[in-house]
Amino acid sequence: MSSAPDSGIVIGVGQAERQDDGVGPYVARALKQRGLPAVAHEGEGSGLLELWQFRPACIVIDALSGAGPPGRLRVFADLEDPAFRRAAFVHSTHRLGLPEAVALGRTLGRLPDRLAVIGITGAAFGFGSALSPPVATAAEGLIETLAGAKDAFDEDLLAGLGGA
Amino acid sequence: MSDSTRTISVEALARVEGEGRFKVRLEGGKVVRSEFSIFEPPRYFEGLLRGRSYQDAPDVTSRICGICPIAYIMGASQAMEDALGWQVPRPIADLRRLIYCGEWIQSHVLHTHLLHAPDFLGLQDSIQLAQSNRGLVENGLAAKKTGNLLMEVIGGRSVHPVNTRVGGFYRAPSADDVQALIPELERGEALSVAALEAFAGFDFPDLEMDYLFVALRHETDYPITEGRIVSSSGLDIEVAAFPAHFEEHQVPHSNALQGATLDGEPYLVGPLARFNLNADRLPADILALAEKAGLAPGCRNPFKSLLARQVEVIYAFREAARLARAYTPPEPGFVEGPLRAGTGHGITEAPRGICYHRYEIAEDGAILAATIVPPTSQNQRQIELDLVGTVERFHDLDDDALQWRCEQAIRNYDPCISCATHFLKLDVERA
Numbered sequence: 001m002s003s004a005p006d007s008g009i010v011i012g013v014g015q016a017e018r019q020d021d022g023v024g025p026y027v028a029r030a031l032k033q034r035g036l037p038a039v040a041h042e043g044e045g046s047g048l049l050e051l052w053q054f055r056p057a058c059i060v061i062d063a064l065s066g067a068g069p070p071g072r073l074r075v076f077a078d079l080e081d082p083a084f085r086r087a088a089f090v091h092s093t094h095r096l097g098l099p100e101a102v103a104l105g106r107t108l109g110r111l112p113d114r115l116a117v118i119g120i121t122g123a124a125f126g127f128g129s130a131l132s133p134p135v136a137t138a139a140e141g142l143i144e145t146l147a148g149a150k151d152a153f154d155e156d157l158l159a160g161l162g163g164a
Numbered sequence: 165m166s167d168s169t170r171t172i173s174v175e176a177l178a179r180v181e182g183e184g185r186f187k188v189r190l191e192g193g194k195v196v197r198s199e200f201s202i203f204e205p206p207r208y209f210e211g212l213l214r215g216r217s218y219q220d221a222p223d224v225t226s227r228i229c230g231i232c233p234i235a236y237i238m239g240a241s242q243a244m245e246d247a248l249g250w251q252v253p254r255p256i257a258d259l260r261r262l263i264y265c266g267e268w269i270q271s272h273v274l275h276t277h278l279l280h281a282p283d284f285l286g287l288q289d290s291i292q293l294a295q296s297n298r299g300l301v302e303n304g305l306a307a308k309k310t311g312n313l314l315m316e317v318i319g320g321r322s323v324h325p326v327n328t329r330v331g332g333f334y335r336a337p338s339a340d341d342v343q344a345l346i347p348e349l350e351r352g353e354a355l356s357v358a359a360l361e362a363f364a365g366f367d368f369p370d371l372e373m374d375y376l377f378v379a380l381r382h383e384t385d386y387p388i389t390e391g392r393i394v395s396s397s398g399l400d401i402e403v404a405a406f407p408a409h410f411e412e413h414q415v416p417h418s419n420a421l422q423g424a425t426l427d428g429e430p431y432l433v434g435p436l437a438r439f440n441l442n443a444d445r446l447p448a449d450i451l452a453l454a455e456k457a458g459l460a461p462g463c464r465n466p467f468k469s470l471l472a473r474q475v476e477v478i479y480a481f482r483e484a485a486r487l488a489r490a491y492t493p494p495e496p497g498f499v500e501g502p503l504r505a506g507t508g509h510g511i512t513e514a515p516r517g518i519c520y521h522r523y524e525i526a527e528d529g530a531i532l533a534a535t536i537v538p539p540t541s542q543n544q545r546q547i548e549l550d551l552v553g554t555v556e557r558f559h560d561l562d563d564d565a566l567q568w569r570c571e572q573a574i575r576n577y578d579p580c581i582s583c584a585t586h587f588l589k590l591d592v593e594r595a
Contacts, residue, residue: 044312046312104294
């Protein structure tokens with residue numbers, strides 16, 4: 001746990017060794033270095049529940065595949081919106097993934113008061129830790145926006161990043 | 165419906181880790197044709213390893229599966245140590261067994277509570293289960309959390325550990341960190357006993373199959389990381405003899421290789437095989453809990469694999485607590501020695517069954533050849549036979565119920581495709 005449970009938390013989901021799938025962990029590590037409560041996570045659902053439950057706010061950053069041009073940001077604030085489940089987040093389905101964790105958290109009362117998911121459309125998901133140029137550019141922009149904000153969890157701020 | 169002709173097919177599976185399909189044609193209550201195929205393109209892990217350092221094998225192969233990376237790490241590490249002639253001291257071997265308990269807990273609890281239990285209760289998924297039986301889901305999440313914690317403390321993180329290496333661990337965790345887990349492990353055992361009692365009340369479909377069970381067997385312990393390969397037909401061989409008795413072969417309808425004995429006989433690996441071949445290695449009180457729940461040695465009902473898995477969860481918590489109490493950090497956390505050319509073999513009991521590794525390495529430690537035989541490959545032919553048995557045994561069910569029962573039968577194996585919840589498409593052709 002990277003911060004006190006009474007604070008918000010940013011969770012960067014993905015595989016750091018699978019190119020653009022690692023954009024979530026990349027952003028999380030950078031935000032942590034900038035002093036924000038942030039953690040990288042593989043995306044296993046029950047672990048996500050543990051990380052975000054009882055917190056006032058949470059932002060999950062994850063890679064998207066096939067959802068517009070590489071580097072595009074999509075912010076999902078209404079996670080009951082079917083668009084969220086259709087968004088093709090890159091995750092393993094051999095376990096509970098992000099959409100399942102959200103649904104299970106809702107049923108069990110284990111969602112934070114405010115939960116937003118930021119998807120970043122990736123271009124490459126092969127072996128390697130380097131982000132593709134458009135995804136790296138998007139990641140740096142997101143880092144600057146969140147790290148420079150008075151309140152990184154502000155709903156209006158997030159809405160301005162890119163609608164679903 | 166016995167005089168009808170029915171075609172049951174599992175169509176292309178979306179959202180699965182390993183794309184697969186099952187097709188079976190039923191005439192007059194008898195299956196006349198069946199195909200269980202996995203058509204996901206090969207991932208070429210074995211080819212990817214060629215030319216890389218022996219040290220890369222555990223980390224690279226661990227990426228084959230996000231649920232059981234420890235199985236791949238340990239199998240690859242043991243095979244490399246075998247090739248190099250490195251002897252791993254008991255304290256390091258015990259630490260490996262301890263982290264492996266964490267993986268069994270993580271993997272088994274996810275399956276028993278969240279993926280398989282809904283099948284027995286007529287529910288679509290864990291979300292519905294949480295609505296109708298919140299306590300069981302909370303029980304599973306709490307138990308799994310302890311498994312995650314065990315992996316984090318020893319492996320550095322709960323998925324794809326980073327602290328493991330050929331020869332042992334980069335850094336042994338402190339005794340304080342490991343022993344701080346003991347209360348949670350004891351609580352986890354109690355939670356898991358309660359879950360077994362809940363599972364015992366499920367209505368298990370009445371089906372018995374004629375299995376050839378294959379598992380590891382250890383001199384004293386329930387097998388996890390070490391042992392000889394044994395079978396229900398009396399086989400008893402060392403790990404290195406695996407390729408002399410088992411093989412994988414290609415079938416036209418599947419990209420994944422299917423395992424069989426050299427005589428062409430399908431076999432079963434995993435919790436039910438382990439339990440049946442090693443029930444006498446369980447503590448007496450845990451075996452008594454199994455029998456009370458309806459799982460006795462000799463069980464051949466594939467649906468009761470759920471009980472075998474949960475019994476192994478209880479054992480894993482008990483064993484982890486025992487190992488944690490006895491733990492003193494090995495210093496250093498690994499062994500190493502000179503490099504040499506050679507061939508090595510490794511087998512451990514992954515949650516889904518034995519996982520075999522074989523490597524040839526050059527004098528400088530470069531990998532010349534790699535062979536990995538995962539449990540789902542070994543079980544693939546038997547899964548198909550179970551589906552045939554299920555369809556014939558329950559052919560009088562209506563289409564929806566038969567479809568459900570087939571999905572449930574596939575999930576008995578907890579194969580990679582089990583994560584696709586309720587995926588069967590049932591087409592019926594009536595004569």
